[in-house]
Amino acid sequence: MSSAKIKATLNLSCSRSTVCRALRGTKIAKYIKRKPAPALKAEHKVRPEIFSKRVAGGGSVMVWAAMSARGTSEIKFLEGRQNAVKNQETLTTHLLPFIDKLCLADDDFQPIFQQDWAGFHRAKSIEAWLEDENIVTMSWPAKSPDLIPIENLWGDLVLAVYENGxxxxxxxDLRAQILISWSKIKVERLKRLMSDMPTRMALVLKSAGSKIAR
Structure with missing residues (x-):
């Protein structure tokens, strides 16, 4: 059970971070990684990154995931047109457990959430949900892909998935390989991407907002 569910079930007035700290201080509860499952189904439907199927018939696969300098969330496959309702579902089932995991590992961890500028990410219902969950969000310029570290991670993932043609x-089969390649992403790479952000921002400023080779 996640900290969000515990908070809702017990009707607690404290934040999820407080619940995380309480859980971390007890010997009864501990974080258990979800066991790997077979091919994800339709209900395993945010930020869509598109993979060419490269199989007969063409088409694409969309995925969502989150990252920090300390690890990655579980990946989620999306189907159909995304909207605020589906986005909130994904944040509930995948972002909250990821934040819980990070908070349980470090009492002082204070996450700041950065989404891209997809229209439904800015929906009032999403903003209200994030506020209710006490999730701090990052303000940043629209149309600035060079300021989103996970964009580089998507590039890494695509190269790994289609390695050697x-x-x-x-x-x-494609989904299975995406999961395998995602699981092999090293923390060292995540740390480099995050630590590179000051340099990346300086280069964007120097280029007056133009695309940078980073």
Whole structure:
């Protein structure tokens, strides 16, 4: 059970971070990583990164995930057009457990959430939900992909998935490889991407907002 569910079930007035700290201080509760599952289904539907299927019939696969300098969230496959309702569902099922995991590992951890500028990410219902969950968000300029570290991680993932010209016989095969490649991302790479942000911002300022080679 996540800290959000505990808070809701017990009708607690404290924040989820407080629940995390309380759980971390007890010997009864501990974080257990979700066991890997077979091919994800339709209900395993935010920020969509598109992978070419490279199989007969064409098409694409969309995924969402989150990252920090300390690790990555579980990846989620999306189907169909995304909207605020589906976005909130994804944040609930994938972002909250990821934040809980980070908070349980470090009492002093204070996450700041950065989303891209997809229209439904700015929906009032999403903003209200983030505020209710006490999730601090980052303000940053629109149309600034060079200021989103996970964009680089998506690039890494695409290269890994299609390494050596790898092809796929089915969508499920592609999804399986995406999960495998995502699980192999090293913390060292995440730390480098995050520590590079000051330099990245300086280069964006120097280029007057133009694209940078970073």
């Amino acid at each position: 790898r092809q796929f016989e089915s969508v499920n």
